[in-house]
Amino acid sequence: MGRLSRLWYRVTSTFWFAPALIVAGAVLLAFGTVEADARYVTAGALEAWPRLFGAGASASRSMLAAVAGSMITVAGTVFSITLVALSLASSQYSSRVLRNFMRDRTNQAVLGVFVGIFAYCLVVLRSIHGEADEAFVPSVAVFLGLLLGFGGIGMLVFFIHHIAESIQASRILEAVRRETCGAIERLFPDRAGADDDPDSWPDGSGWHEVRRADTTGYLQVVEFERLCDLASAHGVRLKVHVGLGDYILPGQVLLSTCPAPPEGLGDELAGACTIGRQRTLEQDVGYGIRQLVDVALKALSPSVNDTTTATMCIDSLTAILAELAHRDLRFEGCERGGTRWIDAPHPRxxxxxxxxxxxxxxxxxxxxxxxxxxxxxxxxLGARTSIRARRLALSRQARRLHGVAGRELDDPDDQRSVLEAAGALLRTLDTDHG
Incomplete structure (x- = not known):
């Protein structure tokens, strides 16, 4: 992921970017319609449709002021409703899912539309001047402001419907699943997986540290393409010591080289590893899994006791793991010209x-x-992968479930049903790859 794409990803994840664009567009629309009104439209419009475009200066000012005032009031209401939804999602599910509300394009667009209509009306209101016969009234611009006011009413109804849907568990879990699977598609193209990395690397004594962390936070992004370019250009191999999503302390070793780094390489590597206040899904697939697990744990807590939501989380986790089960999970960009230049902790x-x-x-x-x-x-998941190491991991999980059922389930019928299902699964996994 390049710097421009990273910047775009982060900017579009904010709650202010889309509203700012909509407001800028509304202001430009207002200036454009007023100017076009003054030059080309006003006389013909008044003659053709006097009842639509014949409002006087005083009536136009009053109408635009009413629309502007109501829109900024509704914008405040929308913002309050959004905060209530954020608070509810945080307490009911997990604070980790709040980022999905912030990135929701509908929430951003609705807030932007109301503030944009407010800005449009202000600009058009400013252009009305004079009184009686000498007054300048951009009739088409004023009429468009009225239509935008009606559009804002419809947008408010739509927003209430959307926010009621967006706090449902199914929508929240689907948003996390979709974003995580999108990251998987971007990071790990559909290549066959492997049990291990065939490349050989120097032992611990062969590495020389070249870059340490200068701040505290989570490792969000590693520019593998840039690291590979620098490594191949200087004829050294680079090792990334920290995994994506790991917490980093100041002074912790981030990068090492083999053999010893040439002079100035440490400065060239500055900025290749991005450290932030929280984990993100740019390269950290495990963060999507973490979000779903947190929601499941909240659902299983005695205060909530929501088995349905917990099973829905398992369904979404299964969909994510199914996307990973058959893929090579090594990051792209670590190899150049048939030589693997970057050694990085990749997800397993x-x-x-x-x-x-x-x-x-x-x-x-x-x-x-x-x-x-x-x-x-x-x-x-067993049906989605033939890789031995991954099927062994599935078998280990099945054995743990078998043991839990034998220890924790009090009802004999429940215990028997789980033990039989776990035994059948173990026989399937062990028979296929014994």
């Missing part, structure tokens, strides 16, 4: 599977519906 399917399953299994250990859904997930 086994680790991601443990992140998705372990805590849900622990907190749902007495819930037969959750245990059955986890077994279904493992069975579905």
């Amino acid at each position: 399917f086994e680790d991601l599977l443990d992140q998705a399953m372990d805590q849900i299994r622990h907190f749902g250990r007495g819930n037969v519906a959750v245990l059955h859904r986890l077994l279904w997930s493992l069975e579905s």
Whole structure:
């Protein structure tokens, strides 16, 4: 991911970018319609449709002022409703999902439309001057302001419908799943996976540190293409010591080279690793899994006790892991000219599977519906990969579920059903790749 694409990703993730564009467009529209009105439209419009465009200066001012005042009031209401939705989502699901509300294009567009109509009316209102016969009234611009006011009413109704849908668990989980799968498609093209990395690398004594962290935070992005260009240009191999999404302390080693780095390479590597206040999904696929697991744990807590939401989280996790199960999870951009220049901690399917399953299994250990859904997930994933290491990881998870059912389920029928399902799954996994 290049710097421009990273900047675009971050800017479009903010809550102010889309509204700012809409306001700028509304201001330009106002200036354009007023200017066109003054030069080409006014006389002909008044003659052809006097009842539509024949409002006087005083009536036009009053109408535009009413539309502008109502729009800025509604904009404040929209902002308040959005904050209430954010608070509800944070308490009901997880604070990690708030970013999805911030990136919601509909929420951004609705706020931008109301503020944009307000800005449009102000600009047109400013252009009206004079009284009686000598007054200048941009009739078409004023009429367009009236239409925008009606459009704002429809937008308010649509926003209420959208916000009511957006706080539903299904919408929140689908948004996380879709964004995570999009990151998987971008980071790991549909290539066959492998059990291990065939490249050989120097042992620990062969590396020389070249760059340390100068701040605290989470590793969000590593510019592998840039690192590979610099490594191949200087004839050294580079090692990234920190995984995407890991927390970094000041002075922690980020990059090392083998052999010793040439003079000035450390300065050239500045900015190749982006550290921020929170994890993001730009390159950190595990963060999407973490969000879904957090929602599932909240649903399984005694205060909420929402088994349906927990099983929906397992379904979304299964969809994400199914996208990962058959892919090569090494980052692109680490190889150039047939030589692998960058050694970086890449995600392992086994680790991601443990992140998705372990805590849900622990907190749902007495819930037969959750245990059955986890077994279904493992069975579905087993059908998506033939890689031995990944199937062994699925078997380990199935054995853990088998043990949990034997220890935690009190009802004999529930216990028997889970044990039978776990046993059948283990036989399938072990028979296919024993």
